[in-house]
Amino acid sequence: MPPDDVHPGPPERRYTVVYLIDGLGMGGAERLMVPLLRHLDRERFVPHVGVLQVRADNPMEREIRSLGVPVTRLPVERLRDLTALPRLLRFLRGVEADVVHTQLEFANILGNLAARILRLPSVCTAHVLLTEERRLKTRLHEAVEWAVLRFFCDQVIAVSDEARRQYLERKRLAPEKVTTLYNGIDLVPFTDLDRSDARRAVRRELGIPLEARVLITVAVLRPPKGIRFMIRALPDVLRRVEDAFYLIVGDGPDREALVEVADEAGVRERVVFAGMRDDVPRLLAAGDVFVLPTLSEALPTVLAEAMASRLPVVASAVGGVPQMVDEGVNGLLVPPGDSQALARACLSLLTDPARRAEMGQAGWEIVQRKFDVRRQVRALEELYIRFLRAYGR
Numbered sequence: 573m574p575p576d577d578v579h580p581g582p583p584e585r586r587y588t589v590v591y592l593i594d595g596l597g598m599g600g601a602e603r604l605m606v607p608l609l610r611h612l613d614r615e616r617f618v619p620h621v622g623v624l625q626v627r628a629d630n631p632m633e634r635e636i637r638s639l640g641v642p643v644t645r646l647p648v649e650r651l652r653d654l655t656a657l658p659r660l661l662r663f664l665r666g667v668e669a670d671v672v673h674t675q676l677e678f679a680n681i682l683g684n685l686a687a688r689i690l691r692l693p694s695v696c697t698a699h700v701l702l703t704e705e706r707r708l709k710t711r712l713h714e715a716v717e718w719a720v721l722r723f724f725c726d727q728v729i730a731v732s733d734e735a736r737r738q739y740l741e742r743k744r745l746a747p748e749k750v751t752t753l754y755n756g757i758d759l760v761p762f763t764d765l766d767r768s769d770a771r772r773a774v775r776r777e778l779g780i781p782l783e784a785r786v787l788i789t790v791a792v793l794r795p796p797k798g799i800r801f802m803i804r805a806l807p808d809v810l811r812r813v814e815d816a817f818y819l820i821v822g823d824g825p826d827r828e829a830l831v832e833v834a835d836e837a838g839v840r841e842r843v844v845f846a847g848m849r850d851d852v853p854r855l856l857a858a859g860d861v862f863v864l865p866t867l868s869e870a871l872p873t874v875l876a877e878a879m880a881s882r883l884p885v886v887a888s889a890v891g892g893v894p895q896m897v898d899e900g901v902n903g904l905l906v907p908p909g910d911s912q913a914l915a916r917a918c919l920s921l922l923t924d925p926a927r928r929a930e931m932g933q934a935g936w937e938i939v940q941r942k943f944d945v946r947r948q949v950r951a952l953e954e955l956y957i958r959f960l961r962a963y964g965r
Contacts, residue, residue: 588670589617589618591621591675595623597631598848598850600874606758607757609621617953620641621644660682664692671692671694671956672686673952675696684696693959693965695729695952696729698721700870702739726749727750730751730752732892734892735892754943754948756876767857785816787918788818789819791820792822793823795829795867800833802911804837809918810839813922821849853877853880861884861918870892875887879936879938883932888907896943898938902934
């Protein structure tokens with residue numbers, strides 16, 4: 573981690589950093605944009621966001637604009653859109669970009685090509701682990717994306733050591749070209765929150781008894797999140813903890829299928845679908861144990877949010893999760909896709925309030941030490957300055 577004072581002298585001028593991203597929905601990468609931009613040094617950098625798609629009306633766009641950061645929509649429905657690259661080049665010239673920082677597939681491909689054409693330094697944050705996707709279109713897109721990152725991007729940021737290892741081994745990126753930088757979160761919304769009041773208000777709003785014990789998951793509802801396995805674990809949980817509820821926060825293409833799973837398991841009345849929300853700290857305050865039954869994850873920011881809410885964690889031991897969950901300290905790790913293991917881990921915490929409190933406090937200490945967004949932003953600023961100097965800007 574770079575030293576705290578990464579800018580020893582006054583800036584010669586302010587540099588325009590263009591953050592290019594596929595969409596501004598409620599995914600992890602998209603939600604991270606807000607704290608990053610909130611803490612960016614505005615005396616040195618001028619941020620501008622370019623977004624290539626509209627997803628669920630881009631709810632994060634409103635929050636970004638509220639920070640005084642301009643957002644420009646550059647709609648690109650398909651990579652084979654021959655107008656996309658010229659439009660992006662005009663946009664970057666128009667805002668007088670100095671650095672391009674890309675995130676997600678379309679932005680990684682088009683943004684780094686445009687940066688190279690304009691001779692601008694470019695940085696990419698790669699948020700995902702590599703998969704064994706069999707669909708031809710997906711494989712082709714991934715091949716193009718990583719070829720562009722390999723040859724045209726100045727620095728790839730991996731959000732976990734496991735992700736970095738994959739990029740080096742499977743995509744043959746040079747070691748010096750890939751650095752690990754954990755995603756961070758803004759701790760202020762959690763420290764400013766009256767958790768007791770929020771707990772009561774959210775439970776009343778969602779029809780959950782105040783005395784109930786609540787498992788909670790916050791995620792985009794997609795099959796890789798593995799939520800169906802936690803729903804199937806719920807009957808075993810209810811046999812020992814009769815007042816248990818499972819609160820699912822988020823929306824996505826898997827919602828209807830998950831409702832069907834809950835019906836089939838006979839637990840529909842104990843599974844609460846809260847939908848997409850922009851008050852995640854409040855929702856987390858209503859929970860007792862956070863569950864992330866994911867099947868693949870590079871570094872799930874939502875675990876840092878759970879720790880900031882002082883919740884113990886039950887999570888799948890995949891990807892970068894073990895770098896966040898210290899087994900037996902701030903949570904419990906289980907094999908992915910194992911409903912029985914999920915039930916056992918959840919029961920061990922739901923039935924032991926003292927252990928929950930101890931793990932929750934440990935998580936709070938870990939998130940302050942490792943996942944405070946201010947550390948991430950200072951490291952990014954140092955990276956921008958290094959490449960700006962290398963490009964003579």
